[in-house]
Amino acid sequence: MESCYHCGDDCRDTTIVLQDKHFCCNGCKTVYEILNENDLTYYYDLEQSPGISPIRFEGKFDYLKDEQIASKLLEFNEQDTQIVNLLIPSIHCSSCIWVLEHLGKINNGIISSQVNFPEKTVRIQFNTQALSLFNVVQLLTRLGYEPYISLEDDDTKQKKTDRSLIYKLGVAGFAFGNIMFLSFPEYFEVDEFWLDRFKFVFRWLMFLFALPVVFYSGWDYFISAFKGLRSKLFNIDVPIALGISVLFVRSALEVILDIGTGFFDSLSGLVFFLLLGKFFQKKTYAYLSFERDYRSYFPLAVTQLAKDSNEEKQTQIKNLQPGDRILIRNEELIPVDAILISGNAFIDYSFVTGETQPVAKSSGSKVFAGGRQAGGSILLEVINAVEQSYLTQLWSNDVFNKKNTSAFQTLTDQISKRFTLVIISIAILALGFWLWYLPAEALNVFTAVLIVACPCAIALAAPFTLGNILRYFGKAKLYLKNAEIIERMSQLDTLVFDKTGTLTTSEKNNITYHGKALNPEEQNLLTNTLRSSNHPLSRALYQWLQSEEIYTLDDFKEDVGKGIHGSKNKQHIYAGSLNYINQSNHTQNQVENHNTTQVHVATSNDYKGFYSFCNDYRNALKSTFNNLKKYNLIVLSGDNDNEREALSKLLPKHTEYFFNQKPEDKLDFIKKLQSQGKKVLMLGDGLNDAGALAQSDVGIAISENINVFSPACDGILDANQFSLLPKFFSLSRKAIRIIKYAFIFSLLYNLIGLGFAITGHLKPVIAAILMPLSSISIVVFTTIYTYLVTKKLRV
């Protein structure tokens, strides 16, 4: 079988050949033609089959023709120039970058375009004389790079990126370097003639350099320590802030009173290393968002029909009122709760529940927001505004409003509490001893103890360990929001799973046939009939059956949403719902089991049987759960309990099952577990799990395709890596162990330093050596150790 020159997919039955190149569909061919015409075939030289088959459905972006709506997306709009920043989830390789940055060759109106690969966005500047935003989006869609525009884009104007950490790191690094140079001479010789003459210049310069380090770069530590103390929490920033201030005050006094060089080198080095740790820990997945709510699923606007006339206009979703009539086309999302007026509704609620089998609705019945229409256009009457929909109401729950200032105490914070108390008591004891022994040195010793005890290495142990583990998880396709999640993962004792879409895969269907066997001729006729239909069930069944021989049917008729009929050489076949079969054959067949989705098949005079679709459980479900035996396991599903038996065969005995759970029930269920002191992980996929994901200690969304958006969560797991869950948990526990070892390691350094300090021998040069040495060795230690641990568990 040839693979498509454009997208690399196998060309199934309809190979299109153009200039010796094979294409799997007309869409791919069209993209090739556009690129070929505009001398852009370098696209195909950069990477093999880099393309994306364009999915087209008419009218999706029609609302961009409305200038008012379009202007909401623009970053810049002045005279003839407009700039727009579009999110394109399908950007995936260097060819994508290249072609998107050469859009100007296809249309002169595009002045420039720049791709941000990690964020998967393209920033396009274009001339409004030549083309409009609608044209730009249309051009991108035609090339297979369909932008993702959602309700969320409505009110986010120019998100500011927070670069303050880079600035702070830059300032600290700059000062650190310069202070090191300036303090170098005094490390060796203080009494030399010329040094003696100029040293005050050097010292004052160091003092100047140290000012921004303390009052800009290190300021966050003071704020954090202050906040911690106010809520009676000894976080790690308390001893750090104490160390920084003692270092600064003593050094400043030494310089001002001209009695010594001070510890500016240690001070700036300390802040620099601490910030470096912070920077390292902050591994972000720019293209993933962990804060999404329903707005990023919903389109910006929808087609509204005027009540009396049938005039179409584009309306923003937030302006929809109960009673309005809206038109939803094939593949469009239903943004509000509504009543079906006309059309064949066939609604796929996979966004909401994870269930992939579409549900048929008859006119007059209620359809809920979040469903996606599959099939023809339908006309709906709105019954609730968008914020009051059944689904979106979930977001009015408090869980989504409170900022996550959790009371979670990290390991570092727990240790730092004891650490700080011990250090302060040592300092006071030393002060007491020296006051009695040699009062002149007492204050020196007291400050030296506080300086040398500054827990730089302790503060670095967690960021570097967790940062490394975070990167490793990312490679294994578990994307976590931040490093703290790893610590929480290590403490879990209860795992809660959603069923549909989480334990079952939504990718492949488990199709089984029940009834009289079809002979090869009938089977062939059936597959050819299915081939002509665009219905999702037909397509799924067609994929599963695999056609042997392709021919043109004599007759084909589709009763949209009900069934299909095909004939060849006077042989007829019917496939569809039971009602459809009964109507066309005038029979009265009954089916016992209504719980699965079924496609019934009959020939002109004979009922044959039905194909039943049910979701397949993930591979390795059983073995994965066996490895998780020591946790409390709970399955929390919105479905009925038909699958209880099948599940209990697969999962360990002590697993508990709860069915028929509404989104709020799931949230409350998690809350109840937590009130019993459990540490709960929620693993879910759909929007109906969003509440539970937000409430749980660790909420992980499982996703077949990480470019498709997941609800707000702490982490996103690629569905193919489901079986690695036990490994992720054990790694998180190992990470905590590494941090503990690193603590012991760094305490040794502190003891050595304390030895110098208490005996009154802490010279600046010793502090300047000890401090970076302990930091660097902690970084090396944790890096090597995490590498060894992850190597053993390498996937």
Next chain:
Amino acid sequence: MSIIYMLLAISVIVALVFFVAFIFSVRKGQYDDTYTPSIRILFEDEIKTEKSPNTNSTNN
């Protein structure tokens, strides 16, 4: 030995120049995307239009 004042001043000024350059580059967003430019630089400037497949080897 007062030359040391001048040397100090010069060295600090040079350091400051680089520091300011760094701040400007961050402010202009050069560090927002550290990945794409590394790929962009490898693209050919001029794309040959001949159909034969070997024309894209570097010939400039």
